[in-house]
Amino acid sequence: MIKVSQLTVRYGELKAVEDLSLEVQRGEILSLVGPSGCGKTTVVKAILGLIPYEGKIEIFTSRLGYCPQKDVLFDWMTVYENAVLPLVLRKEQPPSNIKELFERFGLSGFEEKRPYQLSGGMRQKLSLLRAVLSGEELLVLDEPFSSVDAYTRKKLQIWLSEIVHRMKSTVVLITHDVEEAVFLSDRILILSDRPARILKEIRVPFSKPRTIKTFSDPRFSEIEEEVLETLMNQP
Ligand SMILES: Nc1ncnc2c1ncn2[C@@H]1O[C@H](COP(=O)(O)OP(=O)(O)OP(=O)(O)O)[C@@H](O)[C@H]1O
Ligand SMILES: [Mg+2]
Structure with missing residues (x-):
């Protein structure tokens, strides 16, 4: 679905x-994990074509939705108008299941x-709904749950796994x-301090969608430890 070369x-x-190269297969959930300021958002912006870059990026769909790190919701618009904004910009009609989507997104x-007038968790869901309406085939999510409490975050993670x-x-x-990376991903790429390079790739074998039971799988903490060790022990 995506091929990034050098x-x-x-x-x-x-x-x-x-010199970062990666591929994302159709249906795959790939996480990029790395220290603050290492270049994660920059990789995303390059993939979306928002900034100049060297190398080659290929994306094999036009149905792409982006959820930026800081939510961009407009208070002068209603929740509905915020959600359908990408469609309005493209002069497209809302899909016939729009009502059901609002239900599914709470x-x-x-x-x-x-x-x-929304809670923090609902704002996150509205941002995700807007991304999905923009294009559900490929979702690029930059720290989608960064501004909610730990309990809401877990609930949103379980919900996201189900919905995607x-x-x-x-x-x-x-x-x-x-x-979060271990819970949601099929594969995790661990990035170095800036400039971002790939330190390690880790596959997560759990079946999808993930559930609350996934957290207590004995392999969960092993994988989590491997990611943490790679992050902490980088030169
Ligand atoms: N528009 C810009 N102009 C100049 N420098 C920038 C710009 N955007 C980001 N940077 C710098 O590039 C580096 C990587 O930033 P980036 O936002 O990609 O990091 P990040 O990994 O997403 O961090 P965080 O985890 O805090 O979101 C940082 O040192 C940042 O200061
Ligand atoms: Mg960032």
Whole structure:
């Protein structure tokens, strides 16, 4: 679904990403984990074509949804208008199952409210719904659950696993929450300090969708430890 070859990104003198290559298969959930400031968002922005880069990036779909690190919800629009914004911009009609999507995203009954009237978790879901309406085939999610409490976060993770499984989406997930990466991913790429390079790739063997039981699988903590060790022991 995505093929990135020898990606290097510079902001003037500062090299944020160096010679990074990766592939994401259709239906796969790939996480990029790395220290703060290492270049994760930069990789995403390059994939989306938002910044100049060296190397080659191929994306094999046009149905792409992006959930930026900081949610971009507009308080002067209703929840519904915020969700369908990508469609309005493309002059497309909302899909026939739009009502069901609002239900699935826990936003049913809130269509006419404004984003500031939502809880943190609901705001996250609204951002994700907007990404899904933009294109559910490939979802690029940059720290989608960074601003909610630990309990809500776990609930959202379980919910996300179920929902992307049902939509058969391919997902690129940026996170610095190692537990979240292990829980949601088929494969984790661990990135180095800036400039971002791939230190290690780890496969996560659990069946999907993941459930609350996944957290207590004995292999879960082993994988989590392997990711943490790689992050901590980098030169
Ligand atoms: N537009 C920009 N202009 C100049 N430097 C930038 C720009 N955007 C990011 N950087 C720098 O590039 C580096 C990587 O930033 P990036 O946002 O990709 O990190 P990140 O891994 O996503 O961090 P975090 O986990 O905190 O979100 C940082 O040193 C940052 O200061
Ligand atoms: Mg970032």
